[in-house]
Each structure stands twice: as C-alpha cells, then as structure tokens.
Amino acid sequence: MPELPEVETVCRGLNRLTLGQILQGGEVLHPSTLAYPLSVAAFQQALTGLQFQAWQRRGKYLLGQLINPKGQSASVLGIHLRMTGQLLWVNQAEMRTPHTRLCFPCQSGQELRFIDIRTFGRIWYVLPGESIESVITGLKRLGPEPFSPDFSPAYLQSRLGRSQRPLKTALLDQGLVAGLGNIYADEVLFQSGILPTRTGSQLQAKYWPLLHQTILQVLETAIAAGGTTFSNFLDPTGINGNYGGQAWVYGRKGETCRVCDTPIERIKLAGRSSHFCPTCQR
Secondary structure: OOOHHHHHHHHHHHHHHOOOOEEOOOEEOOHHHEEEOOOHHHHHHHHOOOEEEEEEEEOOEEEEEEEOOOOOOEEEEEEEOOOOEEEEEEEOOOOOOOOEEEEEEEOOOEEEEEEEOOOOOEEEEEOOOOOHHHHOHHHHHOOOOOOOOOOOHHHHHHHHOOOOOEHHHHHOOOOOOOOOOHHHHHHHHHHHOOOOOOEHHHOOOOHHHHHHHHHHHHHHHHHHOOOEOOOOOOOOOOOOOEHHHHOOOOOOOOOEOOOOOOEOEEEEEOOEEEEEOOOOOO
C-alpha cells in the first residue's frame, strides 16, 4: 500500500501537472471505485467545468480542491489509493489499461486516470458546503501529521509510554500518527536500534526523542527518493520510486545487514510482516 512518502510524491506531482486544468467531467469505468456520491450521473455532471486549484495530503488521503471559475465555489475530490491505486497524468489519446477505473478528462486534451488492479481504491466528491469529514469519514480517525507541531517526543511518550503493544504494531496505527506504514515503520525501528517486538512500556526515556527524529528523517529521505516501488507504485508521470534500493531492512529477509552483516529476519506481528536485524536492534 502506498504510504506517506508515496502519497506525498503523488500530491506534489499533481500540484505540478494539473493546476488550472478544467475538467470535462468524470468517466466512471468501475462504479464501486466511486464512494460518494453513489450516482455516477450526478458525479459526472458535478465535475464538468470545474478547475483543479490545489492538492494536499492528509495521512494517506489525497484531497484535490476544485473551483468553479465562474462562481469560485469550492468542492473537494478525495482519493485513497489503498493497495494498488495509481494516478497517472496522460494524453487522452493514449490507450487505457484494463485496470483503468476512473478518468478525469480535461479541456487541454490530457486526463488524470485512476488505475487500480485490486479495485480497493476509493474516490469521493464533496460538494460545496458539505463537511469533508462527514463524507470522507476516515479522516476523523487520523492522528497528527508527522511533520506537524502536534507530533513530538512528548506526544509519543504520552501515547505509548505505558503501552503493551509491540512498537511496530503501534506505529501502524493511523490514529497515533497519520501516514506511517509497514515499509517505513520497519526502517524507523532499525535506524532507532529498537526491535519491532519491544513495547513502549519497555523503552527508556532517551528513546522517545530518537524515535521521533528518526521517523522524520526516514520519511524525508523517502520523499526525496520519490517513495518506494516494490510492486506497482508510480508517480503521476509513470516514474518508479527509488527508496527501495536503499532500504535498510524492509524486503531484505535473508540478505545481510548493511551495518553488521547479520542476516535480516522477518516475523509476523498482528498479521503484518516485520523486518529487522537481530544484532543491531535491541
């Protein structure tokens, strides 16, 4: 599943490519992709003539602000890529892949395509005047953004300092911190020297600033690399993410640790794989 760095990469690409583009509607090829409104006809009619104004990321959600150039009323296009979703900015004449689920054609002759092999991705259209969180209800459950002032060493300690959950499991909780996922939680714990099975209640006070700083550093590094492509992630121009080639532990079971040459191990925690070095992490 695309995580914060991948979604941020897509968000920056959309801000670079789509702003000012005027929509000719929305073509729904797979109706279950459209989470709201349920009427495909209403969705297509509502989008016609609207203009992309800006994109932002909240956790793993993309939120595109649309305006009516005549009336300036604002609406929002919400997108969650889930496991295999891609947003590609292409020429309308380019042949569509079999997994194209929804298209946003523009007057320029370009279109934004939502491609999703597993069909778990969802798209919402929030009408002017509607509350975004009342439509995209998953936003209500998100914790603070990692780069926000609300996310701090003190916050982590207050939330996890007495926790009996494995730290790897806790870091995947979107109510704790928005956007962190399986890949980067593994990377964070390795670079912090903490075993994924260790609980918050077992951490000494000195580890909370380290864990906080490492989360920020790992995410910044991954964003700079354009995210990670292990299977099908692409940016809006079709470019792979480059972080995977420099990952310390994720996806490297059986390979030697880049620090100590110990083979990387993998275990399951709460149904999710966790990669770690048994020597470097304690």
